[in-house]
Amino acid sequence: MSSNSKSKKLTLLSLILMIFTSVFGFANMPRSFYLMGYGAIPWYILSAITFFIPYAFMMAEYGAAFKDEKGGIYSWMEKSVGAKYAFMGTFMWYASYIIWMVNICSTLWIPLSNAIFGKDTTSSWGFLGLNSTQVLGVLGIVWIIFVTFTASKGLEKITKITSIGGSAVALLNIVLLISAIIVLIANGGHLAEPITSIKSFVHSPNPSYQTPISVLAFIVFAIFGYGGIEVVGGLVDETENAEVTFPKGITISAIIIAIGYSIGIFLCGIFTNWNTALSSKDVNIGNIAYSLMHNLGYQLGHSFGMNEASSILVGDWIARFVGLSMFLALTGAFFTLCYSPLKQIIEGTPKKLWPGNLAEIKDGMPINAMRVQCIVVVIFIILVSFGGDVAAKFFNKLILMTNVAMTMPYVFLSTAFISFKKKTEIKKPFEVYKTKKSTLIATIVVTFTIAFANFFTIIEPATKGNISDTLFSIIGPVFFIIVAILMYNSYEKKYIIKGKNKNKTL
Known part of the structure; x- marks a missing residue:
């Protein structure tokens, strides 16, 4: 770090905005209302309480106990349970984010299209003989190169962008x-989606x-709508x-996000009648955020007494604003996720586990690893965008493999928490769970919910x-765990076991 590193440290507000962009998905609220109406609210409350x-x-x-550790969740699990356990959980989690980045590189342009044109026109994009899939692929390649180049300049650049996204x-x-x-006031307190009884919330x-x-x-x-808070572990x-x-940042963010989801779903019912506005075949899970906010x-x-044409125009501009906001939010999340998971797995693990100078850190950033990550993502994008149906089907299977693998580290972290609490040598300046009973209950409830x-x-x-x-969802975590074990066993044989044998001979 440079001498002015203190000025580049994350403040409470910056941290909250980073957590907000990593966890809170605005589209989850209109999607939840579309799927369950007010019935979504109790499940979000229950998911917040149990997970x-x-x-x-x-x-x-x-985070408070390991405030000086650079390896994030890897360091947490390694200090609590052991290195191999930590590497299995972190490797599986990181591999899943590689696939996430490939996916987002192509879908990121949908909210931008909505912001510019008022609707998703990406399926009609063509340029120099390239079809829409190939154009999105090229844009995705340019995007990941741009993000990698910008993020490699330091945390200050990432913080600025995630702050824009969070804002x-x-x-x-x-x-x-x-x-x-x-x-609501204009309608005399009447809800567009009426609450007839308690059944409306079921x-x-x-x-x-x-x-x-x-x-x-x-x-x-609903449970997965809360995922991602562990990503900021590498920023402690x-x-x-x-x-x-x-x-403090995690606690404030968790409470705001948990309350925000439930309030947001209720607000949707104030101005949207499900049967009138959402029952059309043109409305689907992909465009519901724009459709619902257009209706807002x-x-x-109409609340301001505008005519039909003017009201539709207001709807168009709010839908455009939604597209722009979601594009900026995805951008902020992308910058955090292209850096934080990689930082944790590189800085936490032994340097000799990685080939060449991959583990080298410059100005606080794993620049070489970020470049290799960029190349891997680019290769995947090229295969998916230019490889035809076979490549597209292969990538869909990879997504299936990572759906469960991305959330399995939650189980690794929650299970390791018991060992973490048992180790009295670990200084714990911040404690919510102060007894063995509360620790055990929290671990069982969280682990069961994720499982x-x-x-x-x-x-x-x-x-x-x-x-x-179903088979590919099972194969994913198993495959990543096997790869992680093989990698770590190879490292142990080369350096740990070999080193012990060498000391014995001496």
């Missing part, structure tokens, strides 16, 4: 809140979400007064007759 908030407190305790999402939520209240207005299996599928959706050592700021603008226009969500994610395709998708 997100207790898990966030665990991350806060880890954009915060502003979008303010627009939703204020506009919904204006519409049953879904969506005909596709009437069975126990479909409700279970939504619970999984970059946080100003980390011992205090980091747990339309209703807002349940993953189990259902795995079996859900099989319940619809798609056995291959």
Whole structure:
């Protein structure tokens, strides 16, 4: 780090905005309302109680205890349980984010298209004889190169971009809140989606979400809507007064996000009647955020006494604003996720585990590893964009393999928490779970919730007759764990066991 590193440390606000862009998905609220109506709210509250908030407190305790460690979740698990255990969990988690980046490089342009044109036009994009898939691929390659180059300049650049993304999402939520209240007042306090009884918070207005299996599928959706808070683990050592700021940032963020999701879903019902606005075949899970917010603008226009054409125009501009905000939020999340997971696995693990100078750190950044990561992502994008249907199907299988693998580290971290609490030699300046009983209860509840969500994610395709998708969901974590074990065993044989034998001969 340079001599002015103190000025580059993350403040509480910067940390909260980073967590916000990494975890909070604005689109989750309109999607949840589309799937379950008000019935989504109890499940988000339950998921926050059984997973997100207790898990966030665990991350806060880890972060405060290991405030000087640069390896993030790898260091946390390595100090609590052991190196091989930590490497298995972190490697699987990191590999999943590689696939996530490849996917986002192509889909990032959909919200941008909505911001510019008012709708998704990406399927019609063509340039110099390239079809839309290839154009999106080229844009994705340019994007990952740009992000890698910018992020490699230091944390200060990343912080500025994630702050813009976090601020954009915060502003979008303010627009939703204020506009919904204006519409409610204009309608004399009447909700567009009426609350007839307690059943309104249990049953879904969506005909596709009437069975126990479909409700279970939504619970999984709600749980995974809270994922990603462990990503900021690699930023503890970059946080100003980390011992205090980091747990405070995680706690504040967790509470805001948990409350925000439930309030946001309720606000959707203020200005949107499900049967009138969302039952059309043109509305789907992909465009619901734009459709619902367009309806907000339309209703807002009517609240101010505008005519039909003017109200539609207000709706168009709010939908464009949603597209821009979601583009900026995805950009902020992308910058954090292209750097933080890699930083944790590189800085936490032994340098000799990685070939050549891959583990070298310059100005606090794993620049060489970031460049290799960029090349890997570019290769994947080229294969998917220019490889035809076979390559596209292969990538879809990779996504299936990483769906569960991305969340398995939650189980690794929650399980390791018991060992972490038992080790009295680890100084714990911030503690929420102060007794063995509270630690055990929190660990069991969090681990069971994640295990349940993953189990259902795995079996859900099989319940619809798609056995291959279920098999690939199982193969993913198993494959990544085997690769991690082989890598670590190779390192042990080369350096640890060999070193011990050498000392014995001496």
